[in-house]
Amino acid sequence: MSVRVKICGITRVEDALVAAQYGADAIGFVFWRQSARSISPAQAREIVLRLPPFVNVVGVYVDPSPEWVEETSITAGLSLLQFHGEETPEFCNQFKLPYIKALRVRREMDLLQYAELYQNAKGLLLDAYTAGMPGGTGQVFDWSLIPTDFPLPLVLSGGLNSDNVVNAIRQVRPWAVDVSSGVEATKGIKDVNKISAFMQGVKNCEDL
Numbered sequence: 079m080s081v082r083v084k085i086c087g088i089t090r091v092e093d094a095l096v097a098a099q100y101g102a103d104a105i106g107f108v109f110w111r112q113s114a115r116s117i118s119p120a121q122a123r124e125i126v127l128r129l130p131p132f133v134n135v136v137g138v139y140v141d142p143s144p145e146w147v148e149e150t151s152i153t154a155g156l157s158l159l160q161f162h163g164e165e166t167p168e169f170c171n172q173f174k175l176p177y178i179k180a181l182r183v184r185r186e187m188d189l190l191q192y193a194e195l196y197q198n199a200k201g202l203l204l205d206a207y208t209a210g211m212p213g214g215t216g217q218v219f220d221w222s223l224i225p226t227d228f229p230l231p232l233v234l235s236g237g238l239n240s241d242n243v244v245n246a247i248r249q250v251r252p253w254a255v256d257v258s259s260g261v262e263a264t265k266g267i268k269d270v271n272k273i274s275a276f277m278q279g280v281k282n283c284e285d286l
């Protein structure tokens with residue numbers, strides 16, 4: 079089965095079009111103002127208007143206000159929400175749009191307990207833990223900490239790139255992979271060759 083791909087931290091229309099052209103299933107916009115990849119709802123809308131059909135558009139948040147989630151989702155025309163902060167299940171469940179919950183994996187965490195807690199999520203995104211940085215760090219975590227037979231669709235992220243994505247898929251067998259730093263020239267600016275190599279790596283896993 080093919081592994082889905084989300085390319086996160088899109089800030090430019092040309093990068094969104096390259097992501098779509100190489101077969102990404104989703105692009106992500108970071109609606110967290112402290113991020114170097116932050117984008118305004120109006121800029122995101124301009125990009126979405128230029129996208130071909132059948133590419134999911136995901137809004138990425140860190141402890142947002144409900145009003146910010148509503149405003150960004152409507153303006154940008156999002157299909158999915160992705161929460162990277164300390165949002166509770168009750169907070170995440172209040173919106174009409176489905177969500178995925180991002181968790182920054184640490185050895186002492188019981189990931190199965192989190193899966194139970196966020197059972198209404200469309201999936202859990204597992205990312206690396208770096209103190210004070212809620213996401214997009216380019217750091218890899220120890221994939222052996224992920225339980226086998228994970229009960230929710232698992233989105234693997236954290237420091238993925240064209241060199242490690244095949245091993246990541248072989249070892250973890252995720253539903254999807256999520257990449258930002260690994261396909262960038264600089265923060266927020268994607269690199270077409272890195273996107274192409276990453277997508278090829280994922281395609282090479284189709285028969286695994």
Ligand SMILES: O=C(O)c1ccccc1NCC(=O)[C@H](O)[C@H](O)COP(=O)(O)O
Nearest residue numbers: 086113213214215216236237257258259
């Ligand atoms: O990209 C950011 O700056 C960011 C900031 C705060 C929360 C989430 C953020 N990004 C989310 C992602 O890009 C991915 O879901 C994930 O963290 C993978 O990032 P990377 O390790 O850079 O591939």
